[in-house]
Amino acid sequence: xxxxxxxxxxxxxxxxxxxxxxxxxxxxxxxxxxxxxxxxxxxxxxxxxxxxxxxxxxxxxxxxxxxxxxxxxxxxxxxxxxxxxxxxxxxxxxxxxxxxxxxxxxxxxxxxxxxxxxxxxxxxxxxxxxxxxxxxxxxxxxxxxxxxxxxxxxxxxxxxxxx
Amino acid sequence: xxxxxxxxxxxxxxxxxxxxxxxxxxxxxxxxxxxxxxxxxxxxxxxxxxxxxxxxxxxxxxxxxxxxxxxxxxxxxxxxxxxxxxxxxxxxxxxxxxxxxxxxxxxxxxxxxxxxxxxxxxxxxxxxxxxxxxxxxxxxxxxxxxxxxxxxxxxxxxxxxxxxxxxxxxxxxxxxxxxxxxxxxxxxxxxxxxxxxxxxxxxxxxxxxxxxxxxxxxxxxxxxxxxxxxxxxxxxxxxxxxxxxxxxxxxxxxxxxxxxxxxxxxxxxxxxxxxxxxxxxxxxxxxxxxxxxxxxxxxxxxxxxxxxxxxxxxxxxxxxxxxxxxxxxxxxxxxxxxxxxxxxxxxxxxxxxxxxxxxxxxxxxxxxxxxxxxxxxxxxxxxxxxxxxxxxxxxxxxxxxxxxxxxxxxxxxxxxxxxxxxxxxxxxxxxxxxxxxxxxxxxxxxxxxxxxxxxxxxxxxxxxxxxxxxxxxxxxxxxxxxxxxxxxxxxxxxxxxxxxx
Numbered sequence: 001x002x003x004x005x006x007x008x009x010x011x012x013x014x015x016x017x018x019x020x021x022x023x024x025x026x027x028x029x030x031x032x033x034x035x036x037x038x039x040x041x042x043x044x045x046x047x048x049x050x051x052x053x054x055x056x057x058x059x060x061x062x063x064x065x066x067x068x069x070x071x072x073x074x075x076x077x078x079x080x081x082x083x084x085x086x087x088x089x090x091x092x093x094x095x096x097x098x099x100x101x102x103x104x105x106x107x108x109x110x111x112x113x114x115x116x117x118x119x120x121x122x123x124x125x126x127x128x129x130x131x132x133x134x135x136x137x138x139x140x141x142x143x144x145x146x147x148x149x150x151x152x153x154x155x156x157x158x159x160x161x162x163x
Numbered sequence: 164x165x166x167x168x169x170x171x172x173x174x175x176x177x178x179x180x181x182x183x184x185x186x187x188x189x190x191x192x193x194x195x196x197x198x199x200x201x202x203x204x205x206x207x208x209x210x211x212x213x214x215x216x217x218x219x220x221x222x223x224x225x226x227x228x229x230x231x232x233x234x235x236x237x238x239x240x241x242x243x244x245x246x247x248x249x250x251x252x253x254x255x256x257x258x259x260x261x262x263x264x265x266x267x268x269x270x271x272x273x274x275x276x277x278x279x280x281x282x283x284x285x286x287x288x289x290x291x292x293x294x295x296x297x298x299x300x301x302x303x304x305x306x307x308x309x310x311x312x313x314x315x316x317x318x319x320x321x322x323x324x325x326x327x328x329x330x331x332x333x334x335x336x337x338x339x340x341x342x343x344x345x346x347x348x349x350x351x352x353x354x355x356x357x358x359x360x361x362x363x364x365x366x367x368x369x370x371x372x373x374x375x376x377x378x379x380x381x382x383x384x385x386x387x388x389x390x391x392x393x394x395x396x397x398x399x400x401x402x403x404x405x406x407x408x409x410x411x412x413x414x415x416x417x418x419x420x421x422x423x424x425x426x427x428x429x430x431x432x433x434x435x436x437x438x439x440x441x442x443x444x445x446x447x448x449x450x451x452x453x454x455x456x457x458x459x460x461x462x463x464x465x466x467x468x469x470x471x472x473x474x475x476x477x478x479x480x481x482x483x484x485x486x487x488x489x490x491x492x493x494x495x496x497x498x499x500x501x502x503x504x505x506x507x508x509x510x511x512x513x514x515x516x517x518x519x520x521x522x523x524x525x526x527x528x529x530x531x532x533x534x535x536x537x538x539x540x541x542x543x544x545x546x547x548x549x550x551x552x553x554x555x556x557x558x559x560x561x562x563x564x565x566x567x568x569x570x571x572x573x574x575x576x577x578x579x580x581x582x583x584x585x586x587x588x589x590x591x592x593x594x595x596x597x598x599x600x601x602x603x604x605x606x607x608x609x610x611x612x613x614x615x616x617x618x619x620x621x622x623x624x625x626x627x628x629x630x631x632x633x634x635x636x637x638x639x640x641x642x643x644x645x646x647x648x649x650x651x652x653x654x655x656x657x658x659x660x661x662x663x664x
Contacts, residue, residue: 066399073400092292140212
């Protein structure tokens with residue numbers, strides 16, 4: 001009887017722990033998973049992570065941030081205070097900060113004209129972005145010079161033919 | 164008896180093709196200037212290489228095929244269809260060199276999509292693409308929208324009857340001015356004035372929306388080119404959804420509609436003849452078809468219940484519909500949402516709108532409003548004949564810049580092109596179904612490619628079969644040139660093999 005009670009207690013404890021972990025450290029969902037199963041996640045608290053791309057578009061007390069997880073980019077509506085933590089955004093010359101967002105997912109957001117978006121509540125910077133230094137591609141430079149030489153040769157030949 | 168083409172034919176074709184290639188090479192100077200402004204070294208090299216290859220090819224063709232003779236109809240048509248294929252290959256070189264396209268075929272797909280103002284794309288990691296390459300993607304839409312031949316006519320080809328043959332070959336059978344060179348220049352003038360106004364409007368809206376000024380005006384210029392030329396590319400992977408802005412959506416809708424109007428109508432509006440917009444058969448037909456197809460989409464979306472508020476339903480439904488009808492391809496929903504959230508009825512509404520297109524002598528593809536209007540008038544005329552007494556003379560007229568009597572020749576032409584488009588949409592859908600895609604989605608993507616729209620329900624992606632990519636490239640090419648040039652080149656190839664000397 002005592003052993004049975006102990007088993008029940010262990011089961012209960014592990015169930016509570018599982019539930020807690022699912023709330024605080026929910027598994028990150030991919031953008032494809034969210035878009036393809038939008039109805040299922042509508043209005044739910046989800047975790048989404050990826051690189052900030054483009055501009056951080058400030059709109060008064062809030063801001064739009066677009067986060068790309070490598071599959072798609074999703075729009076995240078966050079408070080301007082949270083947006084201030086973003087230092088780098090992704091483009092040709094930089095890699096953006098990688099963020100983890102906990103927020104409410106909207107299949108068709110009533111506040112934003114039916115957009116599929118996330119209203120972020122918590123933001124955590126996973127990795128800081130950086131500037132990307134562009135190195136000259138010598139192969140391309142060489143090819144360019146060779147072609148320039150060929151073009152020059154054609155021009156000379158044309159002049160010769162005219163004479 | 165079919166005659167085999169002579170060497171003289173090939174020389175004339177090669178000479179004019181060379182001139183068009185030189186025109187294309189010249190346009191690559193613009194991205195080089197942008198690369199220098201933004202300090203993008205490797206992208207600049209990509210364009211140096213491309214410009215050199217283009218100039219080499221163009222110069223060689225002109226020198227080898229030197230001639231003083233003018234083009235005949237067949238040669239003019241072949242020059243046009245070949246110049247679009249050559250433009251695709253040369254335009255794909257800088258894209259491929261950037262490393263953002265998986266294969267040269269993918270780069271060719273995007274180049275054809277750009278020139279044909281379609282908007283379907285196979286780019287990878289678009290959000291990290293350089294300003295230079297991004298500008299090129301949009302610039303080829305701008306160039307393709309006005310017509311590659313129009314560029315050459317404007318700058319390289321002196322006034323000749325051959326110029327008119329090339330102009331017609333590019334699916335532009337209406338002269339705005341008495342001379343095609345002046346017509347080409349007028350098309351450029353209209354486009355550049357709108358470019359300045361559109362970029363300003365979008366740039367300022369971008370700043371107001373929180374974008375950095377430089378980025379905002381760059382995006383403004385790119386989005387203008389894609390909207391007015393009914394292309395549909397965007398500098399970011401989320402397309403118009405990236406901006407999260409109602410104002411941006413409104414401005415792009417206006418630009419898309421302006422792009423879908425006949426350049427001849429623009430000319431009359433510029434000359435102060437505002438009544439023309441109300442009387443013209445094309446604008447009237449466009450209004451009717453927008454209302455009809457939007458009704459189908461709205462009922463379909465209401466059935467799904469994904470947009471519970473009417474305003475939300477209108478914003479999402481109307482935007483995708485106008486984008487499809489004008490042949491632009493801008494999206495404010497993700498491609499997968501068409502399949503996952505929209506029901507078959509709503510999809511059919513968008514497919515119908517895409518299949519119909521905008522006005523003739525505009526930058527849109529598809530069947531076009533003038534033909535739809537003519538076919539409708541022909542039905543009306545036949546109905547009248549049935550109803551009225553046998554002795555009655557039934558005459559049907561329509562207004563397109565001037566009053567035009569409905570002749571059998573006009574109706575036949577309209578029906579022929581309409582039939583050709585329907586076959587093209589169907590063939591693409593068949594190929595899609597052959598690769599296992601559902602009928603409606605295959606038809607959606609096929610219509611989008613052949614009508615040069617660019618809306619996607621998710622089939623177009625880098626992993627789709629190579630044969631399907633080739634099919635869509637051919638559809639975009641044939642759809643943009645409205646078949647005649649493509650038929651001519653097929654006939655030319657047949658004559659080269661089977662013809663007698």
